[in-house]
Amino acid sequence: MVNSKEFTKRLEKIIDFYGLSATAFSEKIDFNRSTISHLLSGRNKPSLEFVMKVVQTFPEVELYWLLNGKGSFPSESKTVNQNLFSDTSLSKNEIVEQKQNLPSQNTATDISKTTSSSEIDRIVIFYKDGTFKAYSN
Structure with a gap:
């Protein structure tokens, strides 16, 4: 029981x-x-x-x-x-603060500016439920 x-x-x-x-x-x-x-x-x-x-x-x-x-x-x-x-030891306030410090939605563009000698082929986002989504040029 x-x-x-x-x-x-x-x-x-x-x-x-x-x-x-x-x-x-x-x-x-x-x-x-x-x-x-x-x-x-x-x-x-x-x-x-x-x-x-x-x-x-x-x-x-x-x-x-x-x-x-x-x-x-x-x-x-x-x-x-x-x-x-992920770091599960963070408090909710720390997580919110970290989210606020994330780069803008133009992250792919920002990254491509910093990688002058090579191009980005693919970006993969992993979700906590084990799924993922891949984005290609």
């Missing part, structure tokens, strides 16, 4: 780890916001469907850890790729 209070703590840890609001979390796993609210308040226990969506959407979450609190989170083997692209 799942301990509701402990499950709630683990769910909050997942939401905090990804820097999501409860609403953003519910959208990411395609579940009603009210379901998340009821789970976080301890009113309801998680359904199998909910647990499976969390585990499938967030590969760093181990099923056994989510249900029983035994094991580790984030899963060390699955966070290597994420840590290459």
Whole structure:
């Protein structure tokens, strides 16, 4: 049987780890916001469907850890790729500050100005969900 209070703590840890609001979390796993609210308040226990969506959407979450609190989170083997692209130790304010300091949308143009001897062949953007988009000349 799942301990509701402990499950709630683990769910909050997942939401905090990804820097999501409860609403953003519910959208990411395609579940009603009210379901998340009821789970976080301890009113309801998680359904199998909910647990499976969390585990499938967030590969760093181990099923056994989510249900029983035994094991580790984030899963060390699955966070290597994420840590290459983001620093989850930053606070929300630090993230906002860093976003404000990003270059303008003309980044490709700015980069091509600084690379005088070679041309850019392709730009690839990697998303946290494991997908990517490639842009070529």
